[in-house]
Amino acid sequence: MTIPDGSPQLDAYLEQVRRQLRGLPRPEAEETVRELRSHVLDRTSGDLSPASLQPALAALGDPGDLARLNATARVAARGAHSRSPWTIFATIARLARISLGGACALFVSLFGYMIAGAWILAAVVKPFWPGHVGLWRLKDAHDAYAFSLGVVSKAPAAVELLGWWIIPIGLVVGPAVGFCTFLYGRWSLRRLARPRQGRVDERWVAA
Amino acid sequence: MKHEPPNAPELDLSKWSTQLRKGGLGLAVLAALWPGRLYGLEILRRLAVEGAMHVPEGTIYPLLSRLKSEGLVASEWVESEAGHPRKYYELTAVGRQRAGAMGKAWREFSGGLDRLLSPLAKGVSNDHS
Numbered sequence: 001m002t003i004p005d006g007s008p009q010l011d012a013y014l015e016q017v018r019r020q021l022r023g024l025p026r027p028e029a030e031e032t033v034r035e036l037r038s039h040v041l042d043r044t045s046g047d048l049s050p051a052s053l054q055p056a057l058a059a060l061g062d063p064g065d066l067a068r069l070n071a072t073a074r075v076a077a078r079g080a081h082s083r084s085p086w087t088i089f090a091t092i093a094r095l096a097r098i099s100l101g102g103a104c105a106l107f108v109s110l111f112g113y114m115i116a117g118a119w120i121l122a123a124v125v126k127p128f129w130p131g132h133v134g135l136w137r138l139k140d141a142h143d144a145y146a147f148s149l150g151v152v153s154k155a156p157a158a159v160e161l162l163g164w165w166i167i168p169i170g171l172v173v174g175p176a177v178g179f180c181t182f183l184y185g186r187w188s189l190r191r192l193a194r195p196r197q198g199r200v201d202e203r204w205v206a207a
Numbered sequence: 208m209k210h211e212p213p214n215a216p217e218l219d220l221s222k223w224s225t226q227l228r229k230g231g232l233g234l235a236v237l238a239a240l241w242p243g244r245l246y247g248l249e250i251l252r253r254l255a256v257e258g259a260m261h262v263p264e265g266t267i268y269p270l271l272s273r274l275k276s277e278g279l280v281a282s283e284w285v286e287s288e289a290g291h292p293r294k295y296y297e298l299t300a301v302g303r304q305r306a307g308a309m310g311k312a313w314r315e316f317s318g319g320l321d322r323l324l325s326p327l328a329k330g331v332s333n334d335h336s
Contacts, residue, residue, distance in 0.1 A: 032268070034292075034294075035247065035294050036268070037291075038246070038247075038291055038292060038293050039247050039248055039264070039268075041289070041290075041291045042247075042248045042289065042293070043248055043264075045289075046289065046290065059263075059264045059265075060264050060265045061263070061264075061265045064266045065265070067335060069265055069266065069269055070268060070269050070272075071271070073269030073272060073273060073278075074268075074269060074273075075274045077269075077273040077276040077277070078276055080273075080276075081276075081277065119276075132275060171336060187250070193273050194229075194270075194273070
């Protein structure tokens, strides 16, 4: 038996899914759409009349949510079991373009790696440029405190807190913060790889 | 003197039940594929009929994709008599091993929990009698 494999409504739905699957490599996006088409054809037993099609599309949900769900879970799943910090970070950066969860994970990861890098850099540069490396406690006009860590061209007129201790402390704290950031990134990917159902758009439910 | 804690937080039973099912969903899909290869809609139907698990249809393919990226299932496109190709999933050797180990752990856990829960079930039936 041969059944028709297209209808304007199904094509429009799948086109919306395809457009929102950015972030996935093109062949993978096409395969996702092809599998969804196959699913709808099975669910409707090939009857692509509006009465048969609408419940099938409603069960899949809003095409934008469906695409985001697929793209996020598929991209995250690829990096979730990696042991390479670079692979995990690159995967999070890709997810940041397609999901809010990915953007939050990217923000935290960037912050974590910057802090880690600052501690390590300070520890390495201190022996060669001692007066320009440190952790300073700055005080503003309202008596509020702020801290400045790293390598500066001109040392601030403020109390430097660590002196030479910045070398051992930086060599311990920097890698520790970097490792925690790596663990956080991997946890985020595993969380994002678990699919969650989005809301169902009334347009696809309406009879 | 016995101290009662003030106002226990209300339990959202349907949310709790959803979380419980979500936790077991990966194992349920592996178990559904145990007898042989299936395509997406067949997996959903087996979960619904044999497992009373009504999985939102949009979530099954990302889940299958994750299981595939973990090397637990493999997939292949097959031409069908229905007139369109279907993507079939089957357990890999690693997936079969994993499903067996997870199933054993689950049975041990649920067996213990069942024994603990049996007085509760009796209590409920006595309350109704």
